[in-house]
Amino acid sequence: MALLEIDNLSIDYPINIGTVQAVRDVSLYLERGEVLGLVGESGCGKSTLGLSILNLLRPPGKIVGGEIRFKGKDIVSMKRQALMSLRGKDIAMVFQNPLTSLNPLIRIDRQFLETIRQHDPQFNKEKALKQAENILDALGVEKKRLYDYPHQLSGGMRQRIMIGIGLIMNPEIIIADEPTTSLDVIVEAGFIDLLNRLRKEFELSIILITHNLGMVAEIADRMAVMYAGRIVETGSADQIYHNQFHPYTYGLINCVPNINLDQEELITMPGNPPDLVDPPKGCPFSDRCPHVMDRCRNELPMLTERRAGQSVACWLYEENGEPPWKN
Amino acid sequence: MEELIRIDHLSKEFPVYRSLLDVLFAGGKNPMVHAVDDISFSIHKGEVLGLAGESGSGKSTTGRLILRLIEATSGKIEYRGKDMQEFSRHEMEVMREKIQIVFQDPTSSLSPRMSVGEAIGHPLKIHGIADKEERKQRVSKLMERVGLSPVDFLYRKYPHQISGGQSQRVVLARALVTNPEFIVADEPIAMADVSVRAMILELMRELKQEFSLTYLFITHDLATAKYLCDRVAIMYLGRIVEIGTRDEIFGRPHHPYTQALLKAVPVPDPAARRTEEVVRGEIPSAIEPPAGCHFHPRCPYAKAICSEARPPFKEISSTHRSACVLD
Amino acid sequence: MRAKFSPASAIGRPFKLLIDANRKYGLEWWLLVIGTLIVLFIIFLAFFPQTLAPYDPLDQDTGPQLSPPSRENLMGTDNLQRDIFSRMIYGSRTILGVAFSAAIISSLAGVTLGLLSGFLGGVIDRILSLIMDSIYSFPGLILAIAFAAMLGPGVFNITLAVAVIYIPTYFRLVRGQTLSIKEELYVEAARAIGAKRWTIIGRYIFPNAIATVVVIFSLNIADAIMTEAALSYIGLGLPAGIPDWGMDLSMGKKFLPSGTWWMVTFPGLMIMILALGFTLLGEALAEILNPRLLER
Numbered sequence: 001m002a003l004l005e006i007d008n009l010s011i012d013y014p015i016n017i018g019t020v021q022a023v024r025d026v027s028l029y030l031e032r033g034e035v036l037g038l039v040g041e042s043g044c045g046k047s048t049l050g051l052s053i054l055n056l057l058r059p060p061g062k063i064v065g066g067e068i069r070f071k072g073k074d075i076v077s078m079k080r081q082a083l084m085s086l087r088g089k090d091i092a093m094v095f096q097n098p099l100t101s102l103n104p105l106i107r108i109d110r111q112f113l114e115t116i117r118q119h120d121p122q123f124n125k126e127k128a129l130k131q132a133e134n135i136l137d138a139l140g141v142e143k144k145r146l147y148d149y150p151h152q153l154s155g156g157m158r159q160r161i162m163i164g165i166g167l168i169m170n171p172e173i174i175i176a177d178e179p180t181t182s183l184d185v186i187v188e189a190g191f192i193d194l195l196n197r198l199r200k201e202f203e204l205s206i207i208l209i210t211h212n213l214g215m216v217a218e219i220a221d222r223m224a225v226m227y228a229g230r231i232v233e234t235g236s237a238d239q240i241y242h243n244q245f246h247p248y249t250y251g252l253i254n255c256v257p258n259i260n261l262d263q264e265e266l267i268t269m270p271g272n273p274p275d276l277v278d279p280p281k282g283c284p285f286s287d288r289c290p291h292v293m294d295r296c297r298n299e300l301p302m303l304t305e306r307r308a309g310q311s312v313a314c315w316l317y318e319e320n321g322e323p324p325w326k327n
Numbered sequence: 328m329e330e331l332i333r334i335d336h337l338s339k340e341f342p343v344y345r346s347l348l349d350v351l352f353a354g355g356k357n358p359m360v361h362a363v364d365d366i367s368f369s370i371h372k373g374e375v376l377g378l379a380g381e382s383g384s385g386k387s388t389t390g391r392l393i394l395r396l397i398e399a400t401s402g403k404i405e406y407r408g409k410d411m412q413e414f415s416r417h418e419m420e421v422m423r424e425k426i427q428i429v430f431q432d433p434t435s436s437l438s439p440r441m442s443v444g445e446a447i448g449h450p451l452k453i454h455g456i457a458d459k460e461e462r463k464q465r466v467s468k469l470m471e472r473v474g475l476s477p478v479d480f481l482y483r484k485y486p487h488q489i490s491g492g493q494s495q496r497v498v499l500a501r502a503l504v505t506n507p508e509f510i511v512a513d514e515p516i517a518m519a520d521v522s523v524r525a526m527i528l529e530l531m532r533e534l535k536q537e538f539s540l541t542y543l544f545i546t547h548d549l550a551t552a553k554y555l556c557d558r559v560a561i562m563y564l565g566r567i568v569e570i571g572t573r574d575e576i577f578g579r580p581h582h583p584y585t586q587a588l589l590k591a592v593p594v595p596d597p598a599a600r601r602t603e604e605v606v607r608g609e610i611p612s613a614i615e616p617p618a619g620c621h622f623h624p625r626c627p628y629a630k631a632i633c634s635e636a637r638p639p640f641k642e643i644s645s646t647h648r649s650a651c652v653l654d
Numbered sequence: 655m656r657a658k659f660s661p662a663s664a665i666g667r668p669f670k671l672l673i674d675a676n677r678k679y680g681l682e683w684w685l686l687v688i689g690t691l692i693v694l695f696i697i698f699l700a701f702f703p704q705t706l707a708p709y710d711p712l713d714q715d716t717g718p719q720l721s722p723p724s725r726e727n728l729m730g731t732d733n734l735q736r737d738i739f740s741r742m743i744y745g746s747r748t749i750l751g752v753a754f755s756a757a758i759i760s761s762l763a764g765v766t767l768g769l770l771s772g773f774l775g776g777v778i779d780r781i782l783s784l785i786m787d788s789i790y791s792f793p794g795l796i797l798a799i800a801f802a803a804m805l806g807p808g809v810f811n812i813t814l815a816v817a818v819i820y821i822p823t824y825f826r827l828v829r830g831q832t833l834s835i836k837e838e839l840y841v842e843a844a845r846a847i848g849a850k851r852w853t854i855i856g857r858y859i860f861p862n863a864i865a866t867v868v869v870i871f872s873l874n875i876a877d878a879i880m881t882e883a884a885l886s887y888i889g890l891g892l893p894a895g896i897p898d899w900g901m902d903l904s905m906g907k908k909f910l911p912s913g914t915w916w917m918v919t920f921p922g923l924m925i926m927i928l929a930l931g932f933t934l935l936g937e938a939l940a941e942i943l944n945p946r947l948l949e950r
Contacts, residue, residue, distance in 0.1 A: 041520040184381035185547060189591035189605040211521050213592030214540050214550065218600055237597040255525035256595045257550035259577070265524040266554070270474075272490060394846055423848030442863035449857075450847040475727040501847065 001072055002029035004053070004091075009066035011045070011229075019279035022048045022061065023192055024229045027303070030173065033318060035199060035206045037220030037237065038254070040215065043228040043273055050177050050209045054087050070173075089119050092166035096178040098158035102150040108161055109146040115165050125306055135164040138201065139194060156187035160194065167202065177209045192218045213256045217241060222309075225249045228273050228284035231303055234309035245312035245323055247289050283315070289323050291316060328371035330408075331509055331541050337402035339363040339388055343614055360613045362388040363609035365402070368456060371507070375535070375542040377556035379549055381588075383613045386545045391512040393543065394428050395419075424454055427502035431514040433494035443475070444482035445623050447500045454505060459553035469500045472537075473530060492523035503538060512544045526553060536605040540614065549592045558646070560606035561585045562620040564613060566637075581649035583626045583639075620651070628653050692931030700746040704816045707740040711897040714741070720914050730916035732902070733909060740914060742924050745897040749928065752813050753878035755869055759817035764824025765867060771825070772832025773855050779947035784827070790822035798881050802890040812891055817883050820874050827870060831863035838862075872936030876929045901923050 003093040011023035023045040032037050038045045051057050053068055055075060068075040069304055070090065078086070087093075094102040103111060109302055112132040115125050133143045159179060162175040176195075180188040186215055198204055210216050216223065217237060224234045225246065233246040244250045271288035274280050280287070286296040295315050303313040306320065316324065329425040339358040363385040372378045391397050391406060395411060404411045406422060408467070414422060415648040428435045437446050448466045451457050452528045457465060470478045473496040486494055495515065502510055516524040527552065534540060546552050552559050553573060561582065569582040580586045587606035594600075611617055617624050623633035632652060640648040699706065708728075709716045716727060716737040725732045731737040771782040789797065801815035835841060836859065844858045883892045886900030894901075899921040904916025 041522060062591050116621045145651050148618065184610065185549070185588060186381065187604055187609060189593065189601065189608075192593070192606060193601075212593070213595040214522065217595050218593050220597070241595065241597055252521060257528075257548070257554040258595055259550040259553050259589070259592050260594050260599055261595065263554055266529060268526045268529055269522045270526065272492075323469045363724045396842055396845060420848060423846070430839055430843060432839055436843045438840045438844070438858050438862060441857075449844075449849075453848045453850075498843075506848075548914075608880060 003071065003209075004033045005067075006049075006053070007067045007069065009049070009068060010064050010251070011048055011057065011061060012064045013048075013061045015060070017064065017089075017275075020276045022229055022276060024279075026066070026226075026229075026231050026280075028224055028231065030205050032172070032205055033199065033203055034221045035195075035208060036220050037216035037223040038207060039211060039216055039223060040226035041184070041211055043120065044226040046209045046226050047177055047228070050175050053175060054093060055083055056087075064157055065270045072288075085119065086173070088115060088169055089169045091173040091175065092171040094166045094174060094176040094179050096160050096181050098155070098182070099150065101162060102158060104150050105217060107147060107149055107152075111161075111165060111213075112146070112168055115168055119169060121208055122327070132164070133167060135167055136161075138198065139164050140190075140228040141179040154209045155182055156184070157189065159183060159187075159191060161165070163194070163198070165199070167204075168225045170202065171204075173205045173207065175207045175209070178211070178239070180210075180212065180215055181209075187217065189218075195219055208318075213253065225252065228279065229276055230284060230313065232285065232314070233310075233312045234303070235307075238269065239307070243307075243310070245306060245310065245317060246285075246314050247291050247316075247323075248285050249312075250323065250325060277281070283313070330369045331369040331372045331406070332404075333405040333408075333545075334366060334368050334389075334393070335403040335405070336365050336367055337363055337389070337392060337404065338365050338400045339385075339392055339397065340400045358614050360615065361616070362613065363392065363399075366510075366562075366567045368560055368567060368570055370541060370543055372508070372541055373539065374557045375544055375555055377552040377559035378543060378545045378562060379547065379552045379559055379588075381547055381610060383564055383610050385565040386562050387513055389562075390428060390513045390543060390545050393511055395422075395425060402648035416498060419512065419541050420454065422448070424505040426509045426511070427496075427505070427507040428511040429498050429502050429515045431517050432587070433491060433498045433515075433518070434486050434496050437494060439486055441485075442482065443470070443484050443486075443489065444498050447488075447497060447504055449473045450501060450505045454486075456505065465504065466500070469504055471495075472536075473500045473503075474526075475500065491519055492526065495519060495523075495527055496530070499527075499534070504533065506538070508539070509541045511544070511545065514547070516551065517547070524551075549577075549588060550594075564610065564616050566621060566650065567652070568622065569647075569649045571643070571649075575644065575647040578649075579642055579643075581647070581654065582622075582651045583653075584622045585627055585649075587625075601644045657724045660728075682938045682941040685934045687940055689931050689934030692927060692948050693935055696746050696750065696928050699743050700721065703740075703747065705745045707737075707743040709737040709740040711736065711741040711744040712895065713737065713740075719766045720909065720917075723916055730914075732905065732917050738902070738920055741897045741902060742899070742920055745899045745921070745924070746928070748892065748896050748898045749879055749882055749900075749925075752809065752816065752882045753875045755813045756816035756878045756882075757820070757874045759813070760820035760874060761824050761867060761871055763817075764821040765828045765864065767821070768825040768828030769832055769855055769860060769863070772829040773836060773851075773859065779829075782825070786822040786825045789819065790826070792819075794819040795884055797882060798885060799888065799890060802885050807891070807893060809892055809896070810846065812882065812885060815885070818880050820878065821882070823870060823874070824867065827866060828863050832859055832868070835862050838937070866940075869922075869936050869940040872932050872939060876932035876936065879925065879929045879932065 006026055006028040009023060009026045013020040013022045026049060038046045048061065051062055063076050070086065075086065109129060109132060109173065113125065113128050116128045132146060136143055136145065141157055141160050145153060153161065180191055183191060190214060195206065199206060208216055208220060221235045223237050223240045224231050225240065225248065227248050233244065233249045235242065236249045240249060241253055244253060251267050251269040255269065257263060257266065269288055274284050282298045283296040283301055290297065293315060301313045301315050303311045305311045306317050341362055343358045343360055345357065366564050380386045392399050410516050411422065444466055447469060448462045451462045451465065455535060467478050472479065475481050475493060475496050485560065516527050519527060531587050535542060544552065544556055556573060558572050559576045560567050561584065563584050569576065569585045576585065577589065579587055590601065590603060591605045606627065619634040619636050620638050623629040626633065638650045638652045642648055714734045714736055714858065716735055717731045719731060719735045720733055721727060721731045727737050729742060732738055733927060767782055771779045797819050798815050801818055802812060805811035805815055841854060841858055844854050881901035884899045887904045889904065891901055892898055901917060903921040910918055
């Protein structure tokens with residue numbers, strides 16, 4: 001049994017013109033101590049998926065099917081009490097823009113204290129501060145920063161504080177949604193190093209949600225590629241980057257400039273993701289896929305394991321062939 | 328190669344906003360931010376010069392200075408050998424046809440109340456080029472060229488009705504409609520989705536060939552800079568620290584900041600994971616930057632002389648300069 | 655209440671459109687409909703009073719003096735034997751005319767000054783803002799009375815008096831919008847393509863600033879209606895010949911103690927309904943337009 005299991009999860013977002021099928025039949029798992037990279041472009045549902053794990057979906061978004069199991073217990077049907085205990089303590093979430101995620105009116109030390117007191121209202125203040133200091137130490141932030149307000153800190157420091165608040169209760173899983181978007185290149189690199197150190201030191205498991213293919217390659221063990229609310233491919237980072245199966249994955253990996261290579265041309269994928277209020281019948285990528293077949297337009301391919309540890313949802317591999325671009 | 332733009336000791340200072348208390352108690356002169364601090368370089372006809380740096384480097388300000396959207400504090404900007412700051416009204420009008428800018432956020436660059444067709448055609452109207460019929464034709468042809476089709480359908484659409492990728496194409500078309508020869512592209516792909524970035528980059532390449540354009544490509548993403556640019560200038564806290572050809576900068580970086588930056592760039596390849604630690608520290612405040620070489624507090628090779636005076640440029644080759652006293 | 659669009663009478667596509675709109679906008683949509691109906695109805699009365707009014711409003715022989723509502727005089731007669739119902743109908747012209755004209759003058763002046771002040775800034779902005787703030791800080795009605803008294807009677811003067819007190823509202827709104835739009839990227843982009851100052855104000859700032867003005871306009875008219883009625887109630891209004899709700903209300907006041915309620919009630923009702931109509935229209939528009947402006 002994996003630490004976190006997502007089983008056939010579907011999420012809907014009813015809006016005035018219809019219902020957006022934001023996430024459909026997503027199954028994923030996260031083992032203890034591993035980093036899972038959840039990649040995709042905007043609108044693919046990855047952030048929605050991330051939020052749903054802790055049942056943080058904003059209404060009218062709601063989970064309409066499937067289960068999310070943490071250590072065997074289903075989160076979707078959890079009662080409020082248990083859910084509140086889970087959040088922050090067992091599973092913590094780190095968001096994209098720390099300036100807006102941190103309360104600008106509250107000093108950093110109090111934000112830590114608040115988090116701790118959420119789970120244990122009687123927790124000793126001195127002890128709490130000591131723990132916060134320890135965390136800041138591990139994060140490479142000076143202790144005196146505890147007495148600052150968010151706006152007095154730099155972007156990189158704020159992001160570290162966010163992680164710190166996430167870690168203060170020693171969670172087992174951290175879900176990080178685009179944690180480096182607002183950071184400069186060098187700070188971003190430092191942040192990734194930090195995450196790597198933390199996962200070893202604290203035995204953390206991390207779900208990294210991002211569209212930054214360079215960043216996720218630096219740290220992920222396994223990856224899942226999302227498109228139009230569905231998982232189209234999963235595998236180890238190495239498999240996804242070097243031996244992809246799905247045409248979308250191939251396009252995604254090869255449309256990114258790589259500073260180590262001398263690239264002649266980048267792959268482009270003309271077209272747009274499908275309308276999720278009225279999704280197409282077959283494979284959602286069929287109208288953009290350079291290798292589309294008739295079957296793709298009519299039947300939805302299921303995520304199937306094609307190689308050890310690597311699964312893909314694509315009709316090209318029914319006969320266990322090789323990807324068409326390998327010829 | 329013909330020199331199209333020449334920047335000579337260009338500087339731009341911004342006064343720092345101070346609260347009433349600051350003014351009353353701190354007194355003294357208003358602190359200034361040296362957004363651009365005495366930079367000099369040229370842009371040759373037909374090339375793509377990259378201006379790369381992190382936040383606070385002054386790259387965006389430089390772009391705006393060249394277009395005279397903001398006025399320089401000191402220094403010269405020459406266009407085709409003539410001082411732009413001495414331009415007559417007529418010369419300025421011509422300049423606005425020949426030099427264009429594309430901003431980072433395409434949707435915000437378009438007036439919400441102007442349709443796609445109106446927006447693209449507006450420069451023609453302003454400069455009194457072509458009558459209404461001919462304008463429409465030119466706009467339609469350009470829309471076709473940048474991939475905005477079906478033209479009739481999109482002509483009447485408003486910015487909020489089209490996607491981000493389409494918006495950027497509209498902005499590109501608008502920049503091209505007066506047949507410019509030089510375009511400043513200020514992070515044109517930063518806000519676009521991963522696959523859309525590749526399309527815009529490829530489009531920009533094609534347009535450059537077809538319309539004989541020269542680009543100043545402002546970016547924080549060095550991988551993209553390597554892909555697109557012929558020469559690159561690296562900026563840090565308002566100064567150019569290194570400038571050279573693509574091969575020189577990416578193959579033989581001299582300045583410690585350039586080296587650190589290149590090492591920190593995330594590579595979309597798990598096999599190429601960074602093994603070294605990144606340079607420590609963060610970008611210091613632009614209001615009171617470190618004395619001498621701005622980078623010295625973070626530089627692993629810093630010597631005493633580095634904090635004393637601004638390092639002069641060292642000519643490594645006829646095309647490669649680095650503002651560092653070492654080696 | 656008239657129901658021009660009762661579901662029973664509308665069929666097919668129009669029916670579906672209405673239901674969809676209702677689902678989409680909810681209560682605001684109904685308010686919009688009611689407000690629009692009221693306004694349209696009164697406008698109709700103003701343009702074609704003859705269709706509904708049985709008598710000439712100045713006719714002093716339409717029935718017995720001070721008679722209560724009856725079949726011949728639907729709303730009764732006043733002390734000069736004039737038919738109140740007809741006076742109400744014809745009175746719509748007056749009040750709409752004044753209120754509407756005042757709103758037009760206010761908006762034209764306020765919007766223009768707001769645009770200029772916001773865009774140009776500096777001394778001009780400071781002086782104009784000072785003047786506008788002064789006007790704004792005065793209780794509207796008091797100021798209108800002062801102006802009306804100063805300018806003297808007459809339709810045009812009353813319109814002007816009512817108009818002046820609303821200029822600051824438009825000014826502040828548009829100036830605020832201008833200040834924020836000025837910083838938008840598309841304004842900078844407009845400068846980059848060579849747009850001159852007036853093109854920027856006219857083509858880029860103005861179209862993006864006036865959205866909320868439309869809403870204010872409707873509420874403005876509602877307020878102007880009340881102000882005009884108040885002015886004529888006090889007697890600062892129009893010459894005696896013109897049928898005017900406010901003046902009729904004032905006249906009717908005298909006869910109320912003797913139980914003649916119809917001279918007061920009907921003018922009062924009409925003022926209230928018309929003001930309500932424009933208010934509903936304005937508020938509903940505000941709700942409907944605003945989220946759409948922010949929608950992708």
